Amino acid sequence: MSKKTQPNAGLSIMFADDEPGLQELMAAELPRLGHTVTVCPDGLTALAAVEKQAYDCIIVDLDMPGMNGIEVLQRTKELQPLCEAIVLTGKSTTESAIIAVKCGAFDYLTKPSRLADLATLLGRVAERRQISKQMSALQLRLRRAEGDPQLIGKHPSMERVAKLIAKVAPTESTVLIRGETGCGKELVARAVHDRSRRAAESFVAINCGALPENLIESELFGHCRGAFTGADAARTGMFQVADGGTIFLDEIGELPLSMQAKLLRVLESREIRRVGDNQVEKIDVRVVCATHRNLEQMVEQGEFREDLMFRINTFEIEVPSLRERASDIPELAAHLLRRFNNEQLSDAELFTPETMSALTAHVWPGNVRELANVIEHAVILCDALPIRPEHLPRHFGDRQLRKELRSSGPMSLREMEHVAIEQALERHDGNKSAVAAELGISLKTLYNKLNTVAAEKQSA
Ligand SMILES: Nc1ncnc2c1ncn2[C@@H]1O[C@H](COP(=O)(O)OP(=O)(O)OP(=O)(O)O)[C@@H](O)[C@H]1O
Incomplete structure (x- = not known):
């Protein structure tokens, strides 16, 4: 490892190339662009550098003595999955550059390249890192708001749900989750995703009932620029966002009949076509659906396609309503309260016995979501725990x-x-x-x- 420049506010970069002229140029120019750089003359030195220190980005020549750029890239990705990589390649090795991109490189530059092009690429790397930081922060906020995705419940009906999740999650089967509103269907869908081989990929949840009919197709499959009035820019559909992962189609019973036919085609062909596009695109998405409606009855009334129902109900999980498993209420209430209050107290210190008996006696038509709302309301009213009956919503008494x-x-x-x-x-x-x-x-x-x-x- 040769020179290390002063740290500054830009990216921390490891640059590896065996050309001394380029090494000197980068040692001088990258700091001028606002980045910190460690310059390495070959692959082995580069590897030692990434083993020792975390970088935001590596820039590696593909053709270096000792260890080539692809090996450095692969090892770096293993050690530092969030580190981005730019590969440098001569004209004769552009094929290897394409392989490098497939191995996770952000992009490649063909030598000789202009410093301005490298500066632009590094700007895009910085932008991507900024976006992924914002995403992590948002995910953290979402997790706080939604709470731990842990499924609480020891009632035999919930144990059965847990067993079914464990059985179906590792397969590629489409899953239909049934149950009343607010009983935890989305949580079950997440659990199926989290225990599948797709866990590290995206989980995309869409409420089919909340989308205006004229926008559903473009929301699900995307559209090309100019596909319809108002489509000023191309849009990526949720199936593409979920590629490699799981798409959760909540309230599937609300999907209009015309879209049911299109969805069935996608499920059978595993191909999507963006609105306004002639080309089809292969997708690799696991589909999990949920409904609180009686699909069989909807089929009888001509509101839901029978072939689609058979396509999605290969494996069903029925989530019990909260009143069917009232013995889970104390544990659930404690779990939900900890979502809104971080105090380290035992379960017994969270609610008075009178409050708990009011909670367990309630019929909970809105299920666990209603319980979460009641507890959030109580936490706001209550200055110090435990929650007492007067902290419950007015109608509750x-x-x-x-x-x-x-x-x-x-x-x-x-x-x-x-x-x-x-x-x-x-x-x-x-x-x-x-x-x-x-x-x-x-x-x-x-x-x-x-x-x-x-x-x-x-x-x-
Ligand atoms: N078993 C459970 N353990 C912990 N939290 C739960 C459980 N079931 C539901 N919840 C919480 O209750 C709320 C509602 O759950 P969820 O959104 O999964 O219900 P849903 O059945 O998908 O609702 P909808 O039918 O309205 O789409 C969420 O905040 C969720 O975290």
Whole structure:
């Protein structure tokens, strides 16, 4: 290793080339561009440098005595996966440069190259590093907001879910997750991804019910510039973003029929076509779907394609509602509380016994999401733990709903849900946003449920 320049605010770079002229040039010019540089005359010295110190970027000549640039690149990627690499190549070795890019190099430059081109490339490397730092920060914030993706629950029904996840995750099978809204379907989908060979790749979640019908295709498969009015720039679709990883199609039952046909084609051919494009593109994506709807009934009513249902339901996981596993509530409540409060307290110090009995007696139509909302509300009101009943939302002490449910004799889950919605509508004077928030469901889900009730009343 020859010279090391003064550190500065730019990238920390390891430059390796056996041409003394280039070594001198880089030792002088890279610092002038604002970077720190370690200059190495051959592959072995370069390797020793990356074994000793972390770099933001390496610039390596492909053709060096002792150890070639590709070997240096591969070893660097093993030691420092986040380090970017630029390879330098003579005209005769551009094929090796392409191999280097396949091995993870950021880009290559053909010698002799202009310093301005290298400066531009380094600018792009710096930009990419900035973006990946921002992404890590966002992921951290998201993880804090969403909480630990750990699936809590010791009830036999949850143990069964855990077993099914363990069985299906390592396969490539499409998975259909069923369950009421807010019961943890997305968490189960993440667990399938995290335990699969795709774990290090992206997990992309899309709520099919939240996308406007005219944008779904472009959202899923992307579009070319000018594909339709307003498509000023090309757009990458979510299937491409998820390439190599898993795509989670939440609320699959909400997908319009025209899109169901297109999705089926993609699942069968493993190829996508961007809107406005003639070319197809191969994709390698595992598909996990979820729904709270009764797909079989939707098939009977002509709202869901039967062939698509058979394509996605090869392996099903049914996530139980929270009221079916009320014994999990204390552990879940403690887990969710720790999402909003970092105090190191034992589970027994988090809630008073009265609060816990109110929580376990509730019917939870919005399932775990509703429980999380109630706990967040309580954490805001409570100055010091434990959470007491007065910290729970106002309607919570009102045992009327539970009384009504208990005194009304046998009731189906659907009927219980109707009662819960009606009570909440009364409490909020018909304000649907407030009702959706209280029940821990989306406004769209609330409207769906109200429409179902209205349709049932009409046909009764
Ligand atoms: N078993 C569990 N352990 C810990 N947290 C859970 C569990 N189940 C659900 N949650 C939490 O509850 C919230 C709702 O879960 P999730 O989004 O997975 O539900 P969902 O069934 O996909 O909802 P929707 O039907 O509305 O899409 C999330 O904050 C999630 O972290």
